[in-house]
Amino acid sequence: MLKRHDLLIEAAERGIRLTVQRRALIETIQEAKGHLDAESLWKLARKRDPNIDRATVYRTIELLKRHGMIDELDLMHLNGEKHYYEVKTQKDHLHLACFGCGKIEEFATPTFERLKREIAKKNEFSIQVMRLEIGGLCRRCAAQEEALP
Amino acid sequence: MLKRHDLLIEAAERGIRLTVQRRALIETIQEAKGHLDAESLWKLARKRDPNIDRATVYRTIELLKRHGMIDELDLMHLNGEKHYYEVKTQKDHLHLACFGCGKIEEFATPTFERLKREIAKKNEFSIQVMRLEIGGLCRRCAAQEEALP
DNA sequence: GTATTTGCAAAAGCTTTGCTGCAAC
DNA sequence: GTTGCAGCAAAGCTTTTGCAAATAC
Numbered sequence: 121m122l123k124r125h126d127l128l129i130e131a132a133e134r135g136i137r138l139t140v141q142r143r144a145l146i147e148t149i150q151e152a153k154g155h156l157d158a159e160s161l162w163k164l165a166r167k168r169d170p171n172i173d174r175a176t177v178y179r180t181i182e183l184l185k186r187h188g189m190i191d192e193l194d195l196m197h198l199n200g201e202k203h204y205y206e207v208k209t210q211k212d213h214l215h216l217a218c219f220g221c222g223k224i225e226e227f228a229t230p231t232f233e234r235l236k237r238e239i240a241k242k243n244e245f246s247i248q249v250m251r252l253e254i255g256g257l258c259r260r261c262a263a264q265e266e267a268l269p
Numbered sequence: 270m271l272k273r274h275d276l277l278i279e280a281a282e283r284g285i286r287l288t289v290q291r292r293a294l295i296e297t298i299q300e301a302k303g304h305l306d307a308e309s310l311w312k313l314a315r316k317r318d319p320n321i322d323r324a325t326v327y328r329t330i331e332l333l334k335r336h337g338m339i340d341e342l343d344l345m346h347l348n349g350e351k352h353y354y355e356v357k358t359q360k361d362h363l364h365l366a367c368f369g370c371g372k373i374e375e376f377a378t379p380t381f382e383r384l385k386r387e388i389a390k391k392n393e394f395s396i397q398v399m400r401l402e403i404g405g406l407c408r409r410c411a412a413q414e415e416a417l418p
Numbered sequence: 419g420t421a422t423t424t425g426c427a428a429a430a431g432c433t434t435t436g437c438t439g440c441a442a443c
Numbered sequence: 444g445t446t447g448c449a450g451c452a453a454a455g456c457t458t459t460t461g462c463a464a465a466t467a468c
Contacts, residue, residue: 137442139448158432173450178433194343196398201350201458202432216394225394231387235380243376244408245365249345251404254388256397286467288423307457322425327458350433351457 122228124207126150130189141176144168146184155193155204155224181205188248196255198222212236214252220261271377273356275299279338290325293317295333304342304353304373330354337397345404347371361385363401369410 127146131138138146148165149156156164162177184190193204196217213228232252240247257265276295280287287295297314298305305313311326333339342353345366362377381401389396406414 137447139442141449171450175434175451176449179448182434192346196400200431214388216388216392218394219397225392227388227392229384229387229391231380231384235378235384238378238380239363239365239376239403242378243365243374245367245374245403246406246411247403248368248405249403250401251345252399252401254394254396254399257395259393262395286422288467290424320425324426324459325424328423331459349456 122209122211122213122226124150124209125189127184127189127207131184131187134187134189136183136187141165141169141172142180142183144172145177145180149184149190149205150207152206155195155206157202157204159202161205191249191251193251194253195224196253198255212250214254216254216256216258218258218261219255220257220264223258225258271358271360271362271375273299273358274338276333276338276356280333280336283336283338285332285336290314290318290321291329291332293321294326294329298333298339298354299356301355304344304355306351306353308351310354340398340400342400343402344373345402347404361399363403365403365405365407367407367410368404369406369413372407374407 127150128138128143131142131146136142145161145165147168148161152161152164158174158177158181161181162172162174165172165177181190185192189208190205191208193206193215195204195215196219198217198219199222211228212232213226214232216225216227236247236250239245276299277287277292280291280295285291294310294314296317297310301310301313307323307326307330310330311321311323314321314326330339334341338357339354340357342355342364344353344364345368347366347368348371360377361381362375363381365374365376367373385396385399388394
């Protein structure tokens with residue numbers, strides 16, 4: 121399991137003003153299983169603050185992103201153009217998206233870390249965000265494809 | 270320089286019906302310098318076929334994508350949510366996007382290829398598309414940032 | 419001649435914005 | 444008491460879609 125930051129503590133440490141709405145959303149993101157889009161986060165956050173507005177959700181996501189506290193994913197645009205969010209992990213990892221069944225797998229490996237160091241060094245580039253997404257077929261879906269004529 | 274496929278030849282080989290509109294767009298993509306979004310491609314393609322419609326551009330892009338002839342990029346959403354397109358290269362490569370000046374750099378390394386093989390093997394995943402994007406500051410912009418208080 | 423593709427115009431999907439009043443500190 | 448934030452509603456940007464007419468083979 122990848123270790124993730126505690127967003128509320130980190131927000132406080134960073135001096136981010138914690139309104140009830142931000143608290144509601146941050147707790148929602150922290151407890152979210154899987155990767156959720158803004159609309160889903162909004163619906164869940166309303167269980168904690170029934171009046172929280174979509175716009176507030178978007179604005180808070182933007183804030184957390186700027187602070188590098190969450191990562192934004194596209195997940196190969198498997199379901200439209202929306203974005204998905206996850207708490208930043210200690211280790212960089214990549215996402216495997218299956219075009220067949222839509223399942224998302226996460227994967228971390230030292231090779232990825234090595235690649236990151238190599239990029240930073242060779243390009244003299246100061247890396248802030250890194251997003252590696254892979255689309256294809258998971259084992260099960262690849263096997264099914266094979267079976268068809 | 271990364272070697273890219275000849276799209277028109279490949280389209281013919283794949284039995285893709287080559288209408289004048291598709292020809293116009295394919296030639297445009299092939300000759301494009303840098304990474305262009307759908308709107309820019311449309312404007313350029315109109316120089317070859319003045320009546321080509323936006324919708325045709327989107328439909329053809331979708332077609333070429335399905336055939337794995339072009340890659341779609343987000344380039345860290347540096348300028349809104351549009352997508353950018355490039356002819357598929359022989360070698361996988363990644364994109365470095367500078368949040369300061371907006372410059373996009375391409376980078377290919379054997380470590381990336383190794384990572385790809387490792388992912389496919391460890392996850393038993395059949396990879397079709399791989400998109401590695403990095404956001405941060407290029408050397409010049411990082412130095413400028415440093416200079417400020 | 420027939421199946422596919424196009425242009426057009428409209429809609430859809432997701433996100434951002436301007437403004438006024440409210441909340442945090 | 445100030446400053447910044449939230450809610451609301453509207454607009455924005457990019458992409459998709461339905462359909463009749465045109466085109467490729």
